[in-house]
Amino acid sequence: MASILNEEQFNYWDGEAGAIWVEHQQQLDQLLTPFTDDSIASLGSIEGRRVLDLGCGCGDSSIKLAAAGAQVLGIDLSRPMLAQANHRVQNSANPTFLHADGAVFNSEHEFDVLYSRFGSMFFKDPVVAFTNLKEALCRGGEIRLVCWQAPSFNPWMSVGGRAIASFVPEMEAPRDPRAPGPFAFSDPDYVRSILASSGFTDVSLTPVTQSLRVAADLETAVAFQLxxxxxxxxxxxxxxxxVKMATQALKDALAPFETSTGVVMEGAVWLVSGKT
Ligand SMILES: C[S@@+](CC[C@H](N)C(=O)[O-])C[C@H]1O[C@@H](n2cnc3c(N)ncnc32)[C@H](O)[C@@H]1O
Incomplete structure (x- = not known):
């Protein structure tokens, strides 16, 4: 067992969440493809560069980075997701995958690029984690993170939740928007301060919005959101x-996004860059 600092996230991703991501791997990868392509293109030529893919999950971005010519190591907390990643590449020499917590990952090799597609927002102490990850990069190395902007800019994730909110018992305390989770890095000033405190320079965040094909039809979109x-x-x-009324409310809320090519909704991310 690898050394784990982020115990709570380990339990979540190694358990229930990992199983769901493995089951829906193809649908999720297809959904996220526009951001994968944008983020890899933003690196320019990566032929021969060594890339550390943080929170690589089921391996889609690692596979695409390797196909673009990079030497890739994907690290992740979730053993079921890594098993799926290994199954996809049939134990090829590139990319390779390792079970590790990015906060304590200790590399024998130096990397040119620290990349992450939605795998960087789950650290209990992000400064500790990124200070550690910077150690894995060579001088002049760079970072490229893809992180969600706020829920209001991501209807594909917020419309459903809003539609059923009136059926949900009220939460006792509002959730800390910076707590580990998909939207933890939605505030650009917070991301800049984390990376600057971790020793990165030239940090910048570029907003990118894409139309995402959430599902082939309305029924599948509802099932996916559930x-x-x-x-x-x-x-x-x-x-x-x-349950019945909430499901209908969810369906009604998603219906306006059904098109002849499927259910299409906007998603917005930050492409985060920085240097060592
Ligand atoms: C939202 S999923 C994204 C997975 C993958 N990058 C993708 O885009 O399909 C977040 C991933 O980050 C991983 N993760 C969370 N905390 C981590 C940590 N401390 N170290 C390594 N991986 C972590 C999870 O196990 C999960 O695979």
């Missing part, structure tokens, strides 16, 4: 007698 993301989490807390 297993993954904020609506799914809210759904779990519903009283039994509200």
């Amino acid at each position: 297993v993954i993301g904020p609506a799914a989490r809210a759904f779990k807390t519903l009283p039994k007698d509200s």
